[in-house]
Amino acid sequence: MTVRESSAASRAVQRVVSPGGIEAWLVEEHAIPLIAMEVAFLGGAAQDADGKAGTAALMAGLLDEGAGDLTGDQFQERLADRAIELHFNADRDSWHGALKTLTRHADEAFDLFRLALTRPRFDPDAVERVREQILAGLRHEAKDPDSLANRAFFTEACAGHPYAHPVRGTIESLGAVSRDDVTALHRRGFSRGNLYVAVVGAIDAATLGKRLDQLFSDLPAEAGLAPVSPLTLGNLGKHAIVDLDVPQSVVRFGLPGLARQDPDYMAGYIANHILGGGTFTSRLFQEVREKRGLAYSVWTSLHPLRQCPLFMGGTATKNERAGEALDVIKGEIARLVKDGASEEEFAKAKQFLIGSYALHFDTSTKIARQLVHIAIDGLGIDYIDRRNALVGAVSMEDLRRAAQRLFGGGDPLVVVAGRPIGL
Amino acid sequence: MPSTPLAGLNPAHSPSATGGGPQVSSFTLPNGLQIVVIPDRRVPVATHMVWYRNGSADDPPLKSGIAHFLEHLMFKGTATHPAGEFSQVVASLGGQENAFTSYDYTAYFQRVAKEHLGTMMRFEADRMNGLAFDEDVVGPERDVVLEERRMRVETDPGAQLAEALSASLFVHHPYGTPIIGWMHEIEGLTRDDALAYYKRFYTPENAILVVAGDVEADEVRALAEETYGRVPARGAPPERRRPREPVLNASRRVTVTDEKVEQPYLQQSFLVPSSRTQAGHESYALELLAEILGGGQTSVLYRSLVLEQEIAVSAGGYYYGSLLDAGQFIIHAAPRPGVTLEALEAAINAAVAAFLERGVSNEELERAKTRFVAEMVYAQDSQAHLARLYGSSLAIGESVEDVKLWTQRIEAVTADEIREVGERFVRKGHAVTGYLEPRSA
Structure with missing residues (x-):
């Protein structure tokens, strides 16, 4: 078996520090005349005030709706005239901004990006328009089984914590957010101190250095983020049902996970791969889908929220067989703790994880996004080069310990949307 | 395997642009x-x-x-x-x-x-x-x-x-x-x-x-x-035997009313030529029409319905033309609270008519073409995307040359040609209009 070192390594990652002291990670690549840039600010929806869930998402949605001297309409026109792609969003722990431009439009692209990050207008008409758009999305999902199951999962798993709130809020909470809330969150959320930057494409380090200062030097040095308290997934063993008149039950299940910096994280990642992470080869895929035809999709993943690392999984099966599907899933979790994995299974999981790492780096946008996540997680600029060796170094004993820590702690929290039978 | 049947109404362009790219x-x-x-x-x-x-x-x-x-x-x-x-x-x-x-x-x-x-x-x-x-x-x-x-x-x-x-x-x-x-x-x-x-x-x-x-x-x-x-040859390739769609002199309406719906939505679908059934360069003109009328936040429909009239939260359109036997032109919108689907539909029709009256501005034409040319470059950043583009185009009987020349043909389309396909297929075409409605008490 050939095990290649991450081929992204063949595109060396450079650390660029601007004259003004702003750091970015750069993969310089001139084959195609484009530049992809990804930035992140720590913070995100966990910063939403109580009763005002959705503020962080609304703020992100407004950044390209008017900035500097440009109204929303004018700003969008400037982007479109040069086919510049600019997107912002919030997740529970951070805000993300992604820029893609042809090299020949880089001046305009970086200028618009700077305006959006540092001088958003938050015009009242834009606030109302984007609020209405998010509300429409919330209404669209109001009785969608997937959305309901996900929302209920976080409500139960993170009860009493900011993570319990949906990132885009609720119809009530989003209605309570004022323009001042949005402006204040931008002021305290975006700074050079909680900023991470990755760039991929046709740009050299010296040019990027100058760009970084243009882009970010108007931001405050430090953010004023509210502390987010640590939490362990709650309501273990609970079965929560969201009643919905649909023929299929959407199931979510979860257990406490492992923090990204946990020494057992990689071993846990492999354990998850064996259980339900591998697309066609996982135990759950075999048992739930292949052998029994219970579901089209069954998956598990580690979801390392910064203050509440989670293990979660899901499936969707007709109401009549929901109990059976859940029994199979719980049985497989228990079997992995009790009997562990076979040598062959373990070796194959490692081979897959090592061999497939290169596939995460085949487009500029994907590389930039990976790099920003590596930076946020504090894994180091050389992580891409080290990562496959880390997978390779996990021992059977590590795997057993990680599986025990992940899956040995009791019954999972289970949330179902639908009319399940047999739970 | 967890095979994804491509949703029939994906907002995908026909050969979404590749032109002077790699040496295929x-x-x-x-x-x-x-x-x-x-x-x-x-x-x-x-x-x-x-x-x-x-x-x-x-x-x-x-x-x-x-x-x-x-x-x-x-x-x-x-x-x-x-x-x-x-x-x-x-x-x-x-x-x-x-x-x-x-x-x-x-x-x-x-x-x-x-x-x-x-x-x-x-x-x-x-x-x-x-x-x-x-x-x-x-x-x-x-x-x-x-x-x-x-x-x-x-x-x-x-x-x-x-x-x-x-x-x-x-x-x-x-x-x-x-x-x-x-x-x-x-x-x-x-x-x-x-x-x-x-x-x-x-x-x-x-x-x-x-x-x-x-x-x-x-x-x-x-x-x-x-x-x-x-793998042994089997002789001639299999024949596709499909009935031809007649042109009905009838618009149609369908409605889904469901208690799970809380955000209403409407869509108009028009039967139009595909890249394989077009006469001349209709398919390229339809591609540009869709972009100008309904592509993103600078489009005619978004500006009129979302920004100016403030009656919709979203509005747009696209052309689904990468098909063997027929294409579709789609317009869609979701109303703001308090706006009926009937009112929204009337506003869409009025906005389309007004646009076709005044014609395509140079600015609009250039912006749409710029977008397609840029997409050609962006596409080269993803080998998976390129493989899919060539595969899907060849599978419906286009040639490698067709894919390569796509951008060039897009650039050759004139404002009048865009207006002409809009008049013929959209304004004078027969829409199938769909309403997604809440089950009201």
């Missing part, structure tokens, strides 16, 4: 297999795809869903490799794989480190004519497909509206039948149905091999000769 080569093996090689030397990875020129629109009567069901069963083993072996090998090499079915084609792909390309070709060539599976895998896999349909359609009123719109737009042609099939017909699909379909369509003459990545054309040719080259 194309050749044909003696058994009729067409091969396309797309170089991308930035990473030592290869994307390997086999496309068959048959899709759900080739499902025999009463057997809707058979193309898609067979796609699932293609993972159930061959005479030489038992069920699951191919997937195990792909996984152990760190590869990714999947398959998908659309109206006009079915495709299988793997993405692997380039040195494993030959292995992928050996397995994929083997299942081109070696499929063999037992009766006992059929039942559970049919259940998987039924769960897939429940997940995608039976629990989602929006998807039910999309099905109803297609079924009303196409009263005779099989594009009116969902790719995944109707529930009651999927329930009756058998092993024999699948194998009969397989024997008819899975032949080298009916297939296209697309390899994108860090590979040389000569190397791909040599590997293909050793693998696919051994």
Whole structure:
């Protein structure tokens, strides 16, 4: 078996520090005349005030709706005239901004990006328009089984914590957010101190250095983020049902996970791969889908929220067989703790994880996004080069310990949307 | 495998632009297999795809869903490799794989480190004519497909509206039948149905091999000769026998009213030429019309309905033209609270009429063309995207040249041509209008 070192390594990652002291990670690549840039600010929806869930998402949605001297309409026109792609969003722990431009439009692209990050207008008409758009999305999902199951999962798993709130809020909470809330969150959320930057494409380090200062030097040095308290997934063993008149039950299940910096994280990642992470080869895929035809999709993943690392999984099966599907899933979790994995299974999981790492780096946008996540997680600029060796170094004993820590702690929290039978 | 039947109404462009990009080569093996090689030397990875020129629109009567069901069963083993072996090998090499079915084609792909390309070709060539599976895998896999349909359609009123719109737009042609099939017909699909379909369509003459990545054309040719080259020719490629859609002198309306709907929505679908049925360059003009009328936040519809009149939260449109027998032009919008779908529909019609009255401005035309030219460059950043673009275009009978010239032909379209297709197909066309409505008390 050939095990290649991450081929992204063949595109060396450079650390660029601007004259003004702003750091970015750069993969310089001139084959195609484009530049992809990804930035992140720590913070995100966990910063939403109580009763005002959705503020962080609304703020992100407004950044390209008017900035500097440009109204929303004018700003969008400037982007479109040069086919510049600019997107912002919030997740529970951070805000993300992604820029893609042809090299020949880089001046305009970086200028618009700077305006959006540092001088958003938050015009009242834009606030109302984007609020209405998010509300429409919330209404669209109001009785969608997937959305309901996900929302209920976080409500139960993170009860009493900011993570319990949906990132885009609720119809009530989003209605309570004022323009001042949005402006204040931008002021305290975006700074050079909680900023991470990755760039991929046709740009050299010296040019990027100058760009970084243009882009970010108007931001405050430090953010004023509210502390987010640590939490362990709650309501273990609970079965929560969201009643919905649909023929299929959407199931979510979860257990406490492992923090990204946990020494057992990689071993846990492999354990998850064996259980339900591998697309066609996982135990759950075999048992739930292949052998029994219970579901089209069954998956598990580690979801390392910064203050509440989670293990979660899901499936969707007709109401009549929901109990059976859940029994199979719980049985497989228990079997992995009790009997562990076979040598062959373990070796194959490692081979897959090592061999497939290169596939995460085949487009500029994907590389930039990976790099920003590596930076946020504090894994180091050389992580891409080290990562496959880390997978390779996990021992059977590590795997057993990680599986025990992940899956040995009791019954999972289970949330179902639908009319399940047999739970 | 967790195959994604391409949603019939994906906002995808026709050959979404590639033009002066990579040095694509194309050749044909003696058994009729067409091969396309797309170089991308930035990473030592290869994307390997086999496309068959048959899709759900080739499902025999009463057997809707058979193309898609067979796609699932293609993972159930061959005479030489038992069920699951191919997937195990792909996984152990760190590869990714999947398959998908659309109206006009079915495709299988793997993405692997380039040195494993030959292995992928050996397995994929083997299942081109070696499929063999037992009766006992059929039942559970049919259940998987039924769960897939429940997940995608039976629990989602929006998807039910999309099905109803297609079924009303196409009263005779099989594009009116969902790719995944109707529930009651999927329930009756058998092993024999699948194998009969397989024997008819899975032949080298009916297939296209697309390899994108860090590979040389000569190397791909040599590997293909050793693998696919051994699959015996079957003579002529299979014939697609599909009824032609008549032009009805009738607009139609469909409504899905459901208690799960809290955000109303409306869509208009128009029957228009596809890239294969167009006269002249209608398809290119329709592409630009869709972009100017409904592409993003600078579009005519977004500006009028969302920004100026403030009656909609979203509004847009797209042209679905990459199809063998007919294209669709789509306009959609979601109202703000308190605005009825009837009022929104009237406003859309008025906005379209006003736009066609005044014609396309230079600014609008340039902006739309700039977007398509940029997309051509952005597409080159993804070998998987390029492989899909070439594969889908060839599978509906376009040539490599058509894909390469796409941007050039887009750039040649004039403002008058755009207005003309708008007048003819949209304003004077017969819309099928769909409403998604809450069940009000």
